[in-house]
């Protein structure tokens with residue numbers, strides 16, 4: 001029994017890791033310093049202008065943040081097997097500016113990583129170096145006017161023409177749309193046994209026939225670009241098929257599993273920012289002759305915010321850990337996305353309340369956090385869709 005217990009402790013000890021490694025701590029510190037210097041000071045202006053700050057953009061390139069999860073041989077930072085490290089970076093960027101957090105989560109998690117993970121050697125050599133350097137920004141284009149939560153509803157077509165495919169249709173709500181030059185585009189390539197077949201194509205943003213349509217003016221994460229993308233007879237060589245022809249739906253689900261983890265990390269950063277701002281304000285703001293933080297009504301809010309944000313972080317790191325250890329992490333990635341985004345919303349909601357009237361004014365960042373947080377409950381699969389994924393697994397396999 002003693003021996004069994006010992007063995008169990010070793011197993012448990014090897015799985016339950018609640019601290020960051022030395023390297024991950026270093027990544028956190030460096031990114032925090034970077035974000036404090038280059039993102040925090042311009043976050044308000046970027047939100048107002050709906051623009052990513054140009055200096056920050058150049059610095060992001062220098063820091064190799066565009067190549068977080070790309071192996072070093074392609075010019076990346078080499079965190080393709082350290083998703084917790086990846087999440088730590090996205091969290092810190094998201095803490096400073098959720099718009100930048102979304103931009104980087106999509107570029108890295110939904111565009112670059114899928115090419116590394118599912119691409120051919122030639123595709124990796126062709127596309128990854130420019131993505132890693134930030135010379136080309138990546139986008140993931142699934143959503144269409146009639147295909148939102150129902151990803152299978154894609155209507156953009158890709159028709160075979162000799163050795164190429166011709167793409168026609170419209171994507172909407174694409175993050176990085178307008179600045180992206182390497183696009184993963186989900187297209188309908190036919191039907192088999194009465195079922196729609198989807199395929200993912202890597203499309204170069206300079207291909208004739210491709211254009212950027214409506215640039216959305218949105219509630220939150222305003223520094224990030226969200227655009228309609230139009231494809232009119234866009235010719236794409238068959239070498240640019242990611243994965244297998246007709247296997248796109250399964251591939252999209254796999255891509256989203258990983259993407260959700262980095263998106264969750266962005267929400268954790270945002271929730272953290274709301275919590276920190278609230279602690280500061282609760283200690284500083286005096287009413288009835290004492291700091292408002294001395295009131296239990298405020299303390300309870302802070303405690304609940306902390307618990308929520310920390311839960312989001314735990315799920316995010318757990319999903320990242322499971323991914324890196326080749327475990328089935330799909331359900332936990334949905335749990336991470338759901339818990340982290342709702343935690344950020346809860347934290348931002350309480351942050352505004354704790355700030356009182358000032359919380360509604362532009363002088364304080366919490367009104368921006370509030371607007372940013374709402375977005376996280378919708379993009380990359382709504383909260384309802386995440387609950388659907390989790391519950392489906394529960395009913396199929398149990399706990």
Ligand SMILES: Cc1cc2nc3c(=O)[nH]c(=O)nc-3n(C[C@H](O)[C@H](O)[C@H](O)COP(=O)(O)OP(=O)(O)OC[C@H]3O[C@@H](n4cnc5c(N)ncnc54)[C@H](O)[C@@H]3O)c2cc1C
Pocket residue numbers: 106139140141142143147148149150172173174175176218221226375378379380381382383384385388
């Ligand atoms: C800022 C931003 C960035 C985005 N970036 C990207 C991107 O980079 N790439 C991309 O492809 N897409 C992107 N999207 C699109 C996003 O993923 C979709 O908006 C989202 O998946 C929801 O789709 P929808 O907007 O069509 O809502 P709908 O699917 O129409 O849903 C409307 C409502 O109905 C609910 N609902 C739908 N079906 C069900 C169901 N079966 N059961 C219960 N409730 C249901 C939804 O949860 C939601 O509350 C982005 C969106 C935003 C706002």
